[in-house]
Amino acid sequence: MKQYKKLGLLSSAVALLSVAACTTMDTGMYGSFPITVKNYSGKSTNSVSYTGQIARHTLHESLKKLAGKGNGKSNPVLKAKMMSYYAGKDAGRTILSPTGSASFPIMQSGVDQISKKKNLAGKTYKGTITGMPNQMTGPDLVKFWIGKASSAKKGQDQANGYDYPQLISKFIMGAVFYNQVVDGYLDENLSAKKKPNNKPYKKGAAYTGKEHSWDEAFGYFGAPAHVMSLSAKQVYEIAKKGSKSTPKSNALAYADINKDGKVNLYGEMTHSPAYYAASFDKGGKTSYLKNISKAFLDGRLLLASAGGKTLSDGQREKLRAYAAVIESNWEKSLAEAVFKYAGSVYKDLKSIKAKGSNAKSLKNYIKHWGELKGFSLSLQAGRKNLGETAVKLNRLIGAGPVMPNSSQVTDIDSKGNYVKSQSSGIDNYMLHMLKVQKLLIDKMGVTAQSNNSVANMGAMLKSLGSGAAAEND
Amino acid sequence: MENLVSWLVTDYFSGLLDTFVDPKKRVSIVYLASAIILALAWSFFVNKKNKNQALRQVIKQLFSKKIWFSPSVRTDLLMVVINRAIMLTFSPLLLSRIALTTGLFYLLNDYFGSSHGILISLPYWAAPFGYTLFLFFFDDFTRFLVHKAFHQIPFLWTIHKVHHSAEYLTPFTVYRTHPLEGIIFTLRSIFVQAITISFFVFLFAGKIDLVSIYGVNFLLFLFNVTGANLRHSHFNISYGTFLEKFFISPAQHQIHHSVSEKHRDKNFGAILAIWDLFGKSLCLSRPNQKIKFGVKNIENLDLNKISIIYIYPFIEMGKSILEIVTRTKKVQ
Incomplete structure (x- = not known):
């Protein structure tokens, strides 16, 4: 009789567990997953946690904001503040971005409210950044830019053509978020030895090694937990905090899944990698956001079903397959961004060439170049070496933009000063941008192709009609 | 199904x-x-x-009933329907327009990179008007060239003869063409569009709008709306000796369809007559000209029979190839 009772209890537990799993599956939320750690004694009921990653998203956004605060003179205070967001672990750091508004209230105002003692420097790609002079590592480069940004006027160096908020931000998107995920969490962490699934991540944790590793990777991607129930456009609108929504309150409605009237930066907000993926997908030609999110979710379901046991080779193989989807889609979304900004740079140069440069056109050009360069370095911060494609990208884009007077930064001396030389001019640089776009189509298979400088021709052909007719005089 | x-x-x-x-x-x-x-x-x-x-x-x-109930026109109409299906099947297999255009564009950049965007600072109207005019002239000139080739190269004439076998002309006679001719003209159109677009995007570094009416090149629209369909009709409109040196009138195109020996290989032009003028193939119209349309039918074939129309050119082509081969052998 006792045995039957036990069996009954067990089967109800299994039923409950499967209901929980089904609920997750039904709603497609990356919100709550059951605790599978054996003998867990804590109070938590959810094994999902990626607060550190969300804290880093806010550090990244805030650092970008700070990088644009300079007044053109040396500013050690600003530099120290930027360093505290990049490399510090100080308590009490305010979230400078994203910040809330009446139509889009945000729950947290301090980084510590999400997670304490986090920084970006420790998680920045440590390899050599070959796309910039002087053999700097990832953290070296960010620190170099932080130094420059602190003394630039509103973040821009108009003589040399650098926009530091853009360079820093777009580079971090690859050198931290993308790199951490594809080169760490979804690479060696999926091996049999590392982060085992039959043990808690650390003593007393509510999650196993593999579960937590997977969750943190999802956190770096920065999609809202309910991403699968949103369209790419809605995910994009959330990141824009209502500025691209009509009415403005729509963004809050899309984000605020628990209906508490506030947007939780953890789980309800769109952060930069997911934002960029969504921004391409909303054009309808790609589905990077959904592919990545679904792979994360499917992987998490698999981990939940493993029930805290060591993963079999087959299970790890499946996880690797999901990881491959995440990696290739993420890589493509970065390539799309490089493509997009190569197109913007091309357009800016065209306008400068036709109308001459003025403060506004120069500012736009430098900003777009910063985005182009930052993303192109990000693209190279993945797990694999892009080889010839990377070499070509770096040569075509150069260490700095070609300025209207044809000068271009080609080196950085030992004191950190820019060394400039005469380039072959902006006409040639425009061609470089076309070649960047062609390279990305040929080698990276970009398909959204925003700002395609050559796509114009497709539209022009269309306007002429097909010409395919057996119609003749 | x-x-x-x-x-x-x-x-x-x-x-x-x-x-x-x-x-x-x-x-x-x-x-x-x-x-x-x-x-x-x-x-x-x-x-x-x-x-x-x-x-x-x-x-x-x-x-008139005589026209519209003639076997010739019945064949024209049938060909509208049949050719549509054939072209729909074969045209996607031809050259990709976008691939050719971008290929040419990159080729121009590789060889003449320094001229990329060279005309960017011209006034805003220069690009669309330059583009639209160039397209019009280039299109018309290549039509003339290909059309002339269809008449003067025996092997191509076997195909084009299908169009000229019409004894009564209606606007639908434009569809009385062998599909092979349709394919060759489609390829011509692809080359014209690709060359023009790649060249202009290269020179002006960006998209150029066509100067158009209802989405059609405005010059082409003017041509079509001013009675282009009367070219294939029995209605005789001439433009007078001066204008007919510049524009092909309906009457001049009717001369082109004449069975008479004296009208042979005249007026190849589509819209402009200048190509014929330079090429010495221009024939001006005469008021009240009476023209018999069609081709000499030596073999006495039923040139309105669909099977003959579609298949016979292949047989003739085979014959002419065989002839060339035998001739070459004899010479050897």
């Missing part, structure tokens, strides 16, 4: 309907209507007929 039905509905019939609606097509309803109006006006104002006589003339020359 399902595929066939969806193909018929979404591709075939919609395309067929487009033929009569799309202002890019010669036989679009707008141009057909404007041709009738023009014929009426011509009869009334130029031929000085009264209203009733004008109406009678137009009905007789454009709508």
